[in-house]
Amino acid sequence: MPIKVFAGLGSVEVDPWGFVLPFGLWVWVALLAFLLLLSVGSCFLSFRFSEKDFSDEGFAFVSITLRQSVWVDEGGWWWQRVVLGLWMLMTMVLTRSYEGNLMSLLAVRHLPQPYQTLRDVVDDPSVVMVWEKQGAPIQAVIDATSGIFYEVKKSEEQGRVKALPMYTFPAILEEVISKQKVILDYELVLTVLRSNHFSRTGRCDLYLGQERIVAHPLSLIGQKDSPLVLALSTWVISMTEAGLYVHWNSATIPNSSACNQVPTKITISSSLSFRQCWWLASVTLV
Structure with a gap:
């Protein structure tokens, strides 16, 4: 994942x-x-x-x-x-x-999506990074001694790293929309957050970056040397290859794909304000 x-x-x-x-x-x-x-x-x-x-x-x-x-x-x-x-x-x-x-x-007019990679987030000193408290991703940051995760760890000294429980993520979505914070977590968790926000508001105000920062596998745990492990592994691989996991995942999350193709450009027909035409006024006065 x-x-x-x-x-x-x-x-x-x-x-x-x-x-x-x-x-x-x-x-x-x-x-x-x-x-x-x-x-x-x-x-x-x-x-x-x-x-x-x-x-x-x-x-x-x-x-x-x-x-x-x-x-x-x-x-x-x-x-x-x-x-x-x-x-x-x-x-x-x-x-x-x-x-x-x-x-x-x-x-x-453009809808900017400035944060596509973890590097984009680290290089912007105005945004706070929110990680799941006691989760595997934040543990990777804590254990880092070099690389991009180590830079994230060092940015905690400037107050740019927050570790919050997952249940508090919906409460900070307005700060995420206003670009004060970004959340870094598993794609499944973020998809649920985005779909719930769309179901509640009907707007696509949130997006997922393109970079797969790191992937952690999801698996079943069984007793060592148990014959059930081999049988279950075969069934899991077959269902995954058949696309059943993706199908079930989409079916159980309402509006999971509603904001997958958010347009980055929109056409607007509206009058211009004085602020937008200030240069015309200045040239005329000169």
């Missing part, structure tokens, strides 16, 4: 910095670098080859980027028209791509 991470999905929120997400970091860096280079270069060439005022030359590229009108004198240099025309074409492609990606990002 594998041990897994049991965490909460939390609520869907819009990132107030979402307007920068349509482009990657290096796209923004390249755009700002080209904008600065063209503005400085245009100012320098205008100052070098003409005696007229060149104060507005550098701002022409900024105006084009912000989709503002630009005035070009008829007596200007030919290279000015060529550079401005190429910049207009490039910014048109970029702005169209930006608008399309931004609309998609505003409509599709």
Whole structure:
């Protein structure tokens, strides 16, 4: 029976910095670098080859980027028209791509599942790990002298490890959903917790991590050298290979598979708040 991470999905929120997400970091860096280079270069060439005022030359590229009108004198240099025309074409492609990606990002929102492995939990200092008191998993942590379990053991000094009886797990599910705590226990125990929560609330607020941290076998214990052990082992293997254990397990736990395929992306049609559009207000005021 594998041990897994049991965490909460939390609520869907819009990132107030979402307007920068349509482009990657290096796209923004390249755009700002080209904008600065063209503005400085245009100012320098205008100052070098003409005696007229060149104060507005550098701002022409900024105006084009912000989709503002630009005035070009008829007596200007030919290279000015060529550079401005190429910049207009490039910014048109970029702005169209930006608008399309931004609309998609505003409509599709993500349900984060940050804790997929024990390493993810250990590396997050804000979350508390809850283990079953006097259970085999917490005993493995206590006995650890190296590896990831030893790191969990050391994190107890920061108050990040709690050992609680299994019957108290339902009482802390709200803290798990709010991402204050995660539970680490056998997959069967966590499946029962999740199915009971769904049966009570009708919501899939909890998920199981993908990593099988460690697996402990389940078996029957019989008297040594007893002929019943061999016979029972044969029957148990046959039932397991036939899928009866999985079938009975699913049948005895109501709604055990209701939250197995929780979507990580949802489409929402709603109006944006002022907090989500704060950057638009700041640009307008400037």
